[in-house]
Amino acid sequence: MDGFKTQLKASLQFRLSFILSAVIVAVAGIAGVFSFFSALDEAHELQDDVLYQIAELMDQQHLVLAPGNASAHLADGDQDSYIIIQRLGPPAAGYRPPPEGALSLPGNLAEGMHTLESRGDTYRVLVKSRPSGERVAIAQETDFRDGIARESALRTLMPFLILVPILLLIIPRLVRRLFQPMAGLSGEIDRRSFEDLSPVPDRHLPTEVRPFVIAINRLLTRLARSRETQRRFVADAAHELRSPMTALSLQAERLGESDLPPSARERLSALRQGIQRGRNLLDQLLSLAKAQSAVDPAITPGPTSIPVLYRRVLEDLIPQAQAKAVDLGVTQVPDIRIQASELDLGAIIRNLVDNAIRYTPVGGRIDLSAREVGDMVELCVSDTGPGIPIPERKRVFDPFYRVLGTEQVGSGLGLAIVRTIVARLGADIDLDFSDVAAETGLKVTIRFRQTPSA
């Protein structure tokens, strides 16, 4: 009962079904009672009319009651449906016992309709004076009349009795059906990716729901605008920082050209490393801002050849790998194309390989591969570094998050950039150990759904 109450309070759909059903039952009840009694009344009137008509008929046809037989019975038919016609004795003639089948009626009954008891039954009796001065009573048993009247009145109830259950069955379904657009709408909004702030389509929606959707769309627009503002702030800040950083790095470089004692040169080298780190961070911040922004229409959306992509990335990063004596190579790369821009895919693979080089110890190995699995394309970067423990795997995608116990000086944005682009491209990213048994090494797999190329 409590569940019912909460449901009644919480669900508009449930409330509507309930109220509609209750109203229908009430209206049907009232209408039923009304029509029952009016039908009953009608039937009685009709039956009285029959008695009047018989009396009229007797007069018009000058029918005379047989003197011996004070009452007339129709021979056939249901005994209850008998109509009794009998002469009423003049009150002055004194009491005469009524003949067999006749009713014992007081002789002084007034003209008109009466309802009288006789022989334990109730009768409807019409008393009429004939032109001959004779008084006649025409009677019928009320039980029978009532039976017929009740039956016909009940028959008028039949449509209600049939329709109400059907309506009660149909209404909840109908209401649910009418609420379908809302369920569909919430489903659609629910299924959206985190990045998708495009307006919800408001066509084909009932006018009652549309204001909500319009309000939601306005909210989405504001949200998109505020996210854009934030993104632009990051981009602008990074841009603005570029100039002082350029000046700083050029000054340090110029300082390196001049004559310096070895100790100063050593410190300058540390300084330049710090500057380099700052430059990397700026670049990564800009990449992240760019990854989060709407797609630049100037960028062609592909297709991008994976072998070409791997080659470009390795051309950039081979020097870095060689400086650390890391064996960076490709194990398997069929000629696959992916429907995405080379800039996006390049940023993904570059960041993954850059991370792998950072975390792989000297003399380690990094493998790139690609393969088609069903209608998916899998790009995979695996290394022989320490890997990422399972509990950390959710958090490593957060900006500036670093796995504990590593003293790497990356920007902390690499995986955040990768995840952002991967989400925008509608792909999936998956982290695992490259050596599952030994729980070492990081293996990053990115799965793209292959769209049939036109």
Add this chain to the structure above:
Amino acid sequence: MRVLLVEDDPMIGQVVRDALQDAAYAADWVRNGQAALDALAAQHYDLALLDLGLPGKDGLEVLDTLRARRNLIPVLIITARDALHDRLRGLDAGADDYILKPFDMAELLARMRAVIRRRNGQASPMLDNGVVTLDLATKQACAQDGSPVQLSGREFSLLQALLMRPGAILSRAELEDRLYGWGEEVESNAVEFLIHALRRKLGHDVIRNVRGLGWMVSKHS
């Protein structure tokens, strides 16, 4: 060589001008677009270094005005804008090259030399990546601190292909393309054989193998 530096940021402007002077360029420094146009109208320069984000007349406008005046001075754009269409727009407007902030002076100087060399039409008869030098006329190669060695025709073609774009990875198929004409039968292992020979003559690190993709020579370091 006289160079015009157009840069509004005082810190960058000053250090770049000083570094240019260190590198024996005659460098003039102006801080806005109008001053740049005035200087270019009044004086001959061999090269202009143009910042895009200038106050008043911005870098691209300066470049447009310059090209509209039929001034064909080599222009190298220095920009903090890295959006692709900004870069393309700069090159479309007639810039010879662009360099992104933050940059290293060494890279800027290298690009300036490349732009000037290209403009003067004197394609160098030498290919060089800092590790090995290849003389295109005599087909002699010279490792960093070795004496020149004579290369065979195919060895030369292969090393030339790699040195055309130092740092680029070339696959076996691409190298075979450069070595064999149409209809010539490709010998199996020919590429490995030639690379082995080149390494013997010039040192092992001259050509690097990139596992699974191909070979490359390292970029200027």
